Amino acid sequence: MEPIPASKFEEQYNLLRYGSGYYSGFQTEFGKIGDISDEATATKTLNCSNLPHNLVKNRYGDVLPYDDTRVILTAIDNVEGSDYINANWISDIQGNSRSYICTQGPLENTIFDFWRMIIEPEFNISVIIMLVTAEEKDKCCQYFPLDGNALYEDINVELVNFEQTPTIFTRTFRVVRGDIDRVVTHLHFTAWPDHGVPSPEEDYIALSDKADEANSGNNPIVVHCSAGVGRSGTFCIVHSYLHYIRDFVTAINSLPSISVAQSIVSMRNERMKMVQTPEQYEFCYKTIFKEFKKIQQEIKNQEAQQQQQQQEQQ
Numbered sequence: 001m002e003p004i005p006a007s008k009f010e011e012q013y014n015l016l017r018y019g020s021g022y023y024s025g026f027q028t029e030f031g032k033i034g035d036i037s038d039e040a041t042a043t044k045t046l047n048c049s050n051l052p053h054n055l056v057k058n059r060y061g062d063v064l065p066y067d068d069t070r071v072i073l074t075a076i077d078n079v080e081g082s083d084y085i086n087a088n089w090i091s092d093i094q095g096n097s098r099s100y101i102c103t104q105g106p107l108e109n110t111i112f113d114f115w116r117m118i119i120e121p122e123f124n125i126s127v128i129i130m131l132v133t134a135e136e137k138d139k140c141c142q143y144f145p146l147d148g149n150a151l152y153e154d155i156n157v158e159l160v161n162f163e164q165t166p167t168i169f170t171r172t173f174r175v176v177r178g179d180i181d182r183v184v185t186h187l188h189f190t191a192w193p194d195h196g197v198p199s200p201e202e203d204y205i206a207l208s209d210k211a212d213e214a215n216s217g218n219n220p221i222v223v224h225c226s227a228g229v230g231r232s233g234t235f236c237i238v239h240s241y242l243h244y245i246r247d248f249v250t251a252i253n254s255l256p257s258i259s260v261a262q263s264i265v266s267m268r269n270e271r272m273k274m275v276q277t278p279e280q281y282e283f284c285y286k287t288i289f290k291e292f293k294k295i296q297q298e299i300k301n302q303e304a305q306q307q308q309q310q311q312e313q314q
Helices: 006-018 025-040 108-119 201-214 230-252 260-268 278-313
Strands: 087-090 100-103 127-130 149-152 155-164 168-177 180-189 221-224
Touching (some): 108 149, 108 155, 108 180, 127 201, 168 201, 180 201, 230 278, 260 278
Parallel strands (some): 127 180, 127 221
Antiparallel strands (some): 155 168
16 A cells, blocks of 8 residues: 555556456455455444435435544534434645535425535535536435526526536536525536446546636536446546646656555545445545546656757757
8 A cells, every 4th residue: 555656657557457366456456445444434424324314414324424424514413313414524645634525416305405515605615526426316316406596495596507418417506595696516427327437537637727727716616427436436446546646747747656555544444445346446546546647647747858959959
C-alpha cells in the first residue's frame, strides 16, 4: 500500500493488470484493501443510523453512515431524527476534509432531507453528481423535476436549463427555501451500468472536468449512486487524483507518487465500502493512468522543445 514513485507507476499498473495465475493483480490487491479496511474500521459506530426512527431512511441495511463522519442536518423542531441523512463527509486524497458528500440515491421518504442537505447554508452545495442510470428506478427515486418546478415541502426546485451530451445530462436548478436562493448544477452521468464500469475513460474524465467548471467556489460536491459507495467512491478517487496530479505538475513540473489502494482505505475510514468491486478498483487505476500518461507525454514534449530551443541558441 506504499506510494508508488512516478517512475514505477506504469510498471505497477501493468503488474496489477495482468497479474499471474487465476486472479488478476487488481483482484488480489482489492482483497487486501478489504482486509485492511475492515481492521481499521472495526471500532466505528453506527448508532444514529440504527435508531428506530432512522432505519426507514436507509436504502440498504448494510450501507450505513459512520457516526463520526455523518452529515448532520439542521434539526427541525419536534421532529425526531430530523438531523439524519444516510450520507458521509469525505476527504480528498490530499487530506482536505469535507471535499465531498457521498450519499445514497434518495428514497421517496428522504427527498426532502436530500434537498435540505443541498440548501444547508453551511454546506454551500452547488454541484450534484448522479451516477445511476434512468433505467435503475428501483435504485434511486425521481427526486427532481424533469421540467418546470417541484415543491418538496417548503423547498422549491425549478429546472432553469437542460443540456445533454451522449453521456452527461446537465441540469441547472434554482433551489429556493425562505431567503436562501441558490443555483445548483446537476450532472447526471448516463453511461455507468450498475454491474460494470464506464467506457471509454475519457467520458469519465469529462464528467470530472465538468464538475470542476460548475464548482467555481470549490465547495463540497454531493455524489450519489444507489448506495453511495461503489460508483460514488470511484468518482471521489478519480476526481481527487486528477486534481492531485495536475496540481503537482503545475507546482513542480513533475509527476507525483501514487497509492490508489491507500487512498481507498482512507476513504473507507469515512464511509464504508467506498469503491465496491475489483472492476471499479481497476477502473480507478485505468482512468488515473490514462491522465498520468497524457501529462507525462506533455512534460516530455515540453522538455524536448526547451532542449531544442537551447540548442538553437548555442
